Amino acid sequence: MSEPEALLIRYLRSPAQLASASGADLQLAMRQAEPARLQPLLAKLMTDAGCLEKLPEGSRQRLVSSLVLADSNGRSARWEIERLGHALGPLGIPLVLLKGAAYLARELPHSRTRLLGDIDLLVPRAHLRKAEKTLNFHGWLPSVQTRYDQFYYRRWMHELPPMLHGKRKSVLDLHHSILPPTSRYRVASEAILADAVALPGYPGFSSLSDRDLILHSIAHLFTDGEWDHALRDLNDINQMLQHFDNAGFYDSLQQRARELGLLPVLYYALSACGELLGNPRAGEVAASLDPEHSGFIRRLTNRISKLGMTPAHGSCMSGQARRAKFALYVRGHWLRMPLPLLLVHLAIKAGSQDKSVPDV
Amino acid sequence: MAAGELTLETPPYRFTLRTRFPAVSDNLMKLYGDNPAWAGTDGDFHIHLRPGRGLARLFKSQVVFEFDGQSPFFPLTANQAFPMLEWGMNWCISNHIHHYLILHAGVLGQGDRGLILPGAPGSGKSTLTAALMLKGWRLLTDELGLVDIAGDRITAFVRPVSLKNASIAIIREMAGNDDFSDIARNTSKGDVCHMKPSPISIKNAHRPVIPRLILFPTWQEGARLAVTELSRASALVRLEQQTFNFAVLGEKGFSTLSHLVEHCPALAVTYSDTEQLMPLLESGFGTDHV
Known part of the structure; x- marks a missing residue:
């Protein structure tokens, strides 16, 4: 890589460097962590390294405040899950928490330093309509969107348009699958649901199994077009790999990835965890994997995805990183839909002057 | 620059x-x-x-x-x-910033004694804040009251006072100086002008105050002075509506506000002229209870 690496990534890879870092570098890392949504994690790493005192008072307040916010997000999310249980529990259908809500409910270590916005909930497709109506009845309403957006989500996506609670303004994404039905990577929802495990303390709710939790996060990150929080997502994956690592875990993970057709994305994720986040075990396993992609595609994808992890901050977003994020945006759409469908979709979006395309 | x-x-x-x-x-x-x-x-x-x-x-x-x-x-x-x-x-x-409970309020000081003016939009909070500053009170903030989590101190965050519409001319005349920004016309809040904090406010920007009185102002044209003493519960509920991060702080936010209303009386006042308030403020602040 010819461009200098973001300080934040360097500190995530080797937190030991924090102890000898200058106040100015720590301040810059704090600023890079803002758009990456990694301020609470940096706050914890700096607390552990005993170097918070090197920040000026105002910056220290700002960084430590992110931990207060993460705590508050967790508290609100637990309450939302409780309310969802109250609304949907009587239906007696499987309710699978995904992503941040699942990390929180499972009390995974990284959830304590993670900012959490939307709640993601998966229900079997057969019960989707019933679940939606019940939620409407309990105050979760469709967020305002165009008719095309409503149609697009319902026809082509793996989730309904975000629902907003009328009083609490909390946002819920109701999923019926983990990836869009038109995606190049087709994951059988039945297989994922069959392996879900009950969540102690959250009656009626379950979580994906350990390996599916990681694979879902990986599939999401490496097939998505939205790379703004990619570093945070990679950190989720890395911390879960370390948390679940025991004899045979990586073999079992590979086995499951093969069953679900996610071997290529597992390779890219492990390779990025090894190289960017200094997880040697992940790096070794990546090197031993056959990702079923040609050497050229493999090198290209590795390179742009690593550049795509750059925090979206002026101090580290080089031209290369910008171009990589754009390429990943295009790639995300390409993977999500067959080309004719994609062209129709983009034409409609262009005509509607929607501003969801990132500024590159 | x-x-x-x-x-x-x-x-x-x-x-x-x-x-x-x-x-x-x-x-x-x-x-x-x-x-x-x-x-x-x-x-x-x-x-x-x-x-x-x-x-x-x-x-x-x-x-x-x-x-x-x-x-x-x-x-x-x-x-x-x-x-x-x-x-x-x-x-x-x-x-x-969640290091403090942040109140949407003007805060002024006399020595170490603090006056809190929580303000719903239209309450006349900024105009009153500016007028008191011109009468020699020390400005701590016009907008963001940084209350220590213990609930017993307010940290100054001295910044220009934001004036809107009719109050711009009134305060300019009262000030009789040129310590004002250009007027920005037709903003979402109407005409807006910022006023420089007084020298004594800037000089004491590192000095916190201990809250001594909470005054919920309501400006009403032609009104005669009306003062209502608020119960602690009522003061707490009214203050909570003027916080930025009460929910983020959770239990701490509640204990901060509880401590504040336990130790500091609260009044609701309706007035039409700052002068009407002066006897009240002078009696509330004239004696030092500490």
Whole structure:
């Protein structure tokens, strides 16, 4: 890589460097962590390294405040899950928490330093309509969107348009699958649901199994077009790999990835965890994997995805990183839909002057 | 200030500002000329006010507020660049700082004794804050009351007072000086003008106050003075509506406000003229109970 690496990534890879870092570098890392949504994690790493005192008072307040916010997000999310249980529990259908809500409910270590916005909930497709109506009845309403957006989500996506609670303004994404039905990577929802495990303390709710939790996060990150929080997502994956690592875990993970057709994305994720986040075990396993992609595609994808992890901050977003994020945006759409469908979709979006395309 | 970066200290925070709008630099000079400032990038919050891009700039000149890789606001017309900076600086604090319970209130001091003026929009909070500052009270804030988590102290965050519409002329006349920014017309809040904090306020910017009186003002044209003493419960509920981060702080937010209302009386007043309030304020502050 010819461009200098973001300080934040360097500190995530080797937190030991924090102890000898200058106040100015720590301040810059704090600023890079803002758009990456990694301020609470940096706050914890700096607390552990005993170097918070090197920040000026105002910056220290700002960084430590992110931990207060993460705590508050967790508290609100637990309450939302409780309310969802109250609304949907009587239906007696499987309710699978995904992503941040699942990390929180499972009390995974990284959830304590993670900012959490939307709640993601998966229900079997057969019960989707019933679940939606019940939620409407309990105050979760469709967020305002165009008719095309409503149609697009319902026809082509793996989730309904975000629902907003009328009083609490909390946002819920109701999923019926983990990836869009038109995606190049087709994951059988039945297989994922069959392996879900009950969540102690959250009656009626379950979580994906350990390996599916990681694979879902990986599939999401490496097939998505939205790379703004990619570093945070990679950190989720890395911390879960370390948390679940025991004899045979990586073999079992590979086995499951093969069953679900996610071997290529597992390779890219492990390779990025090894190289960017200094997880040697992940790096070794990546090197031993056959990702079923040609050497050229493999090198290209590795390179742009690593550049795509750059925090979206002026101090580290080089031209290369910008171009990589754009390429990943295009790639995300390409993977999500067959080309004719994609062209129709983009034409409609262009005509509607929607501003969801990132500024590159 | 030349084009480029400058770090400005408004204790307890430092802002690194970058802008090429000459009107912003001029107003900064005028209102923050007595604050410490240096050419550096060591601010706690980095703000870049830049001209709008794209086709829109052919029709009207716009200003965009950028903060650490984000643009949280819609662009405004360029004549609002300075108020946008002020609003944006407030946003930086109210959205990122949970070290304090942040009250939407004016706070003034006499020595170490503090007066809190929580303000719903239209309550006349800013006008009253400005008027009291001109009468010699020390300004701690016009907008963001930084209450220590223990609930017993308020940290100063001395910044220009934001005046709107009719109050601009009234306060200018009362001040009789030129410590005001340009007036930005037709903003979402009407006409807006910022007033420089008094020298004594800037000089004491590091000095907190102990809350002694909470006054919920309601300005009403022609009204005779009406004073209602508020129960602690009622004061707490009213204060909670004027907090930025009560929910974020959770239990701590509640204990902070509880401590505050336990130790500090609260009044609701309706008035039409600042002079009506002076006897009340002088009796409430004249004697030192400590």
